[in-house]
Amino acid sequence: MHEFKFRDGELYCEDVPIQRIATEVGTPAYVYSRTTLRDHYRGLEEAFSDLPHLICYSIKANSNLAVLSTLAAEGAGADIVSGGELYRALSVGIPAAKIVYAGIGKTEDEMAYALNSRILMFNAESTTELGVLDRVAGEVGVKASIALRVNPDVDAQTHPYIATGLKEAKFGIGIDDAMAVYEYAASLPNVEVVGVHQHIGSQITQVAPFRESLSIVGELVKRLQAKGIAIRYINIGGGFGIPYRQEKVPYPRDYARELEPILRQSGCTVILEIGRMIVGNAGILLTKVLYRKSTGDKGFLVVDAAMNDLIRPSLYGSFHEIAPVMSEERERETVDVVGPVCESGDFLARDRELPRTEPGELLAVMSAGAYAFTMSSNYNSRRRAAEVMVDGDRFGVVRKRETYDDLVRGEIAWD
Ligand code: LLP
Numbered sequence: 001m002h003e004f005k006f007r008d009g010e011l012y013c014e015d016v017p018i019q020r021i022a023t024e025v026g027t028p029a030y031v032y033s034r035t036t037l038r039d040h041y042r043g044l045e046e047a048f049s050d051l052p053h054l055i056c057y058s059i060k061a062n063s064n065l066a067v068l069s070t071l072a073a074e075g076a077g078a079d080i081v082s083g084g085e086l087y088r089a090l091s092v093g094i095p096a097a098k099i100v101y102a103g104i105g106k107t108e109d110e111m112a113y114a115l116n117s118r119i120l121m122f123n124a125e126s127t128t129e130l131g132v133l134d135r136v137a138g139e140v141g142v143k144a145s146i147a148l149r150v151n152p153d154v155d156a157q158t159h160p161y162i163a164t165g166l167k168e169a170k171f172g173i174g175i176d177d178a179m180a181v182y183e184y185a186a187s188l189p190n191v192e193v194v195g196v197h198q199h200i201g202s203q204i205t206q207v208a209p210f211r212e213s214l215s216i217v218g219e220l221v222k223r224l225q226a227k228g229i230a231i232r233y234i235n236i237g238g239g240f241g242i243p244y245r246q247e248k249v250p251y252p253r254d255y256a257r258e259l260e261p262i263l264r265q266s267g268c269t270v271i272l273e274i275g276r277m278i279v280g281n282a283g284i285l286l287t288k289v290l291y292r293k294s295t296g297d298k299g300f301l302v303v304d305a306a307m308n309d310l311i312r313p314s315l316y317g318s319f320h321e322i323a324p325v326m327s328e329e330r331e332r333e334t335v336d337v338v339g340p341v342c343e344s345g346d347f348l349a350r351d352r353e354l355p356r357t358e359p360g361e362l363l364a365v366m367s368a369g370a371y372a373f374t375m376s377s378n379y380n381s382r383r384r385a386a387e388v389m390v391d392g393d394r395f396g397v398v399r400k401r402e403t404y405d406d407l408v409r410g411e412i413a414w415d
Contacts, residue, residue, distance in 0.1 A: 018364060022286055032283045044278070149172040150217065193231070289301055
């Protein structure tokens with residue numbers, strides 16, 4: 001469900017015509033729907049309401065402060081992966097006691113920052129990291145609460161770049177080593193073991209891989225408890241998939257229904273680190289057709305957004321629906337939708353059948369709320385796009401389009 005809908009042949013976000021945003025803000029621009037964000041968050045909250053739980057929004061999916069403040073107001077916690085994400089979370093008032101910190105390469109500075117902020121816990125990913133965390137915690141004088149990220153070796157059946165739960169992945173601690181690493185963690189003076197964490201991948205479109213991995217994790221929790229290592233939190237990670245082309249995917253309640261028995265039995269508080277399911281379909285990338293061209297038999301639409309704005313099609317071969325903002329009847333054609341960047345890999349869609357559009361017309365690239373702006377870059381010295389938030393009949397720029405000055409900020413023409 002989302003709030004990008006056609007009314008009388010014109011695309012709206014909530015009660016704002018997309019065309020108006022383009023006129024006032026220009027293109028390319030990301031447009032987010034605050035109502036959709038809230039609805040998605042509340043859907044998850046409701047689905048898991050029968051269990052003690054905490055939803056930690058995964059900031060890497062979309063870290064704009066307006067997105068974060070919207071979710072903070074709903075009571076969300078945060079899943080962070082860097083000092084920068086911690087800074088963002090704290091600056092919109094997400095309580096430190098609702099922040100969990102994952103990642104295989106936390107630096108000592110980042111550890112100290114998180115300890116001093118009194119975050120809920122670190123999701124530790126290796127024995128060496130634990131050793132460093134113990135020392136830093138001793139220096140800072142704050143005990144580090146931790147979960148170990150275990151790798152249950154299940155196939156999440158998603159794109160190989162975003163599957164993380166197989167044993168060849170760089171993430172987590174192999175399930176067979178977990179017991180020993182837990183014992184080591186429990187022996188450290190400045191570390192307190194509080195939980196177990198898994199994250200098996202992203203854009204997972206079935207419940208089964210979660211069921212499989214959680215039954216493995218559930219067994220581990222029992223064994224730990226038998227050894228006197230009290231586990232209070234099970235963090236099931238993120239990864240709930242969304243429809244990119246109207247395919248059927250499980251709803252939050254489907255996950256809750258199927259996973260509840262295992263989770264309830266553990267007696268633990270459940271943490272969910274959801275990114276994409278909250279923001280993915282709450283955003284679009286708005287772009288303008290610059291030129292039409294053809295080479296040989298192939299037709300191209302050259303648009304003003306590029307791989308530097310949205311890299312998912314180039315990097316993962318991801319599909320994003322594309323629709324003209326004005327939807328009147330027109331002939332259809334098959335084209336590649338490409339950006340101005342000097343790379344053949346710069347495309348938003350390939351061999352896509354679309355209604356014929358002319359230079360100057362607007363296109364909406366759908367499902368662009370997650371891993372879109374956050375993965376953007378300045379490649380080709382392109383200024384990053386503006387971001388806009390819509391709420392009912394209001395909208396506001398929540399990140400200004402970069403200027404040429406922004407582009408060179410911090411650089412020195414050294415001689
Ligand atoms: N927790 C951890 C430890 C993660 O690494 C991630 C995502 C999440 C939670 C949130 O997963 P989600 O609910 O959003 O699926 N750039 C890729 C996705 C990379 C996901 C990285 N980790 C894409 O555009 O599809």
